[in-house]
Amino acid sequence: xxxxxxxxxxxxxxxxxxxxxxxxxxxxxxxxxxxxxxxxxxxxxxxxxxxxxxxxxxxxxxxxxxxxxxxxxxxxxxxxxxxxxxxxxxxxxxxxxxxxxxxxxxxxxxxxxxxxxxxxxxxxxxxxxxxxxxxxxxxxxxxxxxxxxxxxxxxxxxxxxxxxxxxxxxxxxxxxxxxxxxxxxxxxxxxxxxxxxxxxxxxxxxxxxxxxxxxxxxxxxxxxxxxxx
Ligand code: CDP
Numbered sequence: 001x002x003x004x005x006x007x008x009x010x011x012x013x014x015x016x017x018x019x020x021x022x023x024x025x026x027x028x029x030x031x032x033x034x035x036x037x038x039x040x041x042x043x044x045x046x047x048x049x050x051x052x053x054x055x056x057x058x059x060x061x062x063x064x065x066x067x068x069x070x071x072x073x074x075x076x077x078x079x080x081x082x083x084x085x086x087x088x089x090x091x092x093x094x095x096x097x098x099x100x101x102x103x104x105x106x107x108x109x110x111x112x113x114x115x116x117x118x119x120x121x122x123x124x125x126x127x128x129x130x131x132x133x134x135x136x137x138x139x140x141x142x143x144x145x146x147x148x149x150x151x152x153x154x155x156x157x158x159x160x161x162x163x164x165x166x167x168x169x170x171x172x173x174x175x176x177x178x179x180x181x182x183x184x185x186x187x188x189x190x191x192x193x194x195x196x197x198x199x200x201x202x203x204x205x206x207x208x209x210x211x212x213x214x215x216x217x218x219x220x221x222x223x224x225x226x227x228x229x
Contacts, residue, residue: 005125006224009135012148014179015159017205018130024214026128034121036131038081039114041092042069044104046083054103061109095170098178102185111191133192135200144224147200154206155179
């Protein structure tokens with residue numbers, strides 16, 4: 001395989017396995033995986049902890065100036081997000097944070113700060129980043145853009161199993177309601193909505209296992225490599 005560095009953008013609805021696919025591609029290509037959603041979740045956690053009023057832009061901007069978001073690798077080799085140096089990987093995945101994150105992600109000042117950081121991370125290429133606006137706003141020049149989707153039932157069941165395995169007390173109903181809410185807010189917001197342009201390749205994985213998703217995405221990457229080499 002041609003090892004020229006490209007950027008790969010994976011966008012799509014909540015809980016459709018973007019992170020799992022992005023990690024597998026990054027590992028195979030020796031690229032860096034970046035979970036942009038973790039960054040929005042970390043900022044949300046900070047604003048929740050400090051009871052920031054999201055309608056008061058001065059308060060939000062003051063809080064944002066106090067926030068640093070970085071990634072680190074834990075002892076098991078997994079990527080973890082650091083909020084002002086603290087590993088918040090578990091806390092940002094809770095339903096409490098999931099219930100607030102889409103409201104926070106609507107705020108342009110939040111997006112400006114995180115998009116700036118994301119663009120720095122991808123400046124040298126060799127990045128696989130998943131999110132909602134990666135191929136449209138963060139890396140509009142990404143050489144490979146994938147839009148992932150799956151039925152809401154499949155997505156809710158996957159996220160439910162993930163959280164139950166971590167010991168969180170959640171119900172399938174609340175997960176399903178949260179996914180639908182976030183999909184609606186993320187797709188209809190004014191700032192950088194979740195949307196797809198004609199240069200995306202669509203991957204509906206409702207009925208695909210991980211291996212076949214990975215094989216398809218790697219075949220697309222190979223196509224891109226052969227076009228640019
Ligand atoms: O993992 P899941 O699909 O549930 O969501 P996530 O990728 O962790 O993203 C959490 C939330 O952050 C989304 O519902 C969006 O509101 C927001 N987000 C965004 O606005 N833009 C991104 N590039 C990534 C996430």
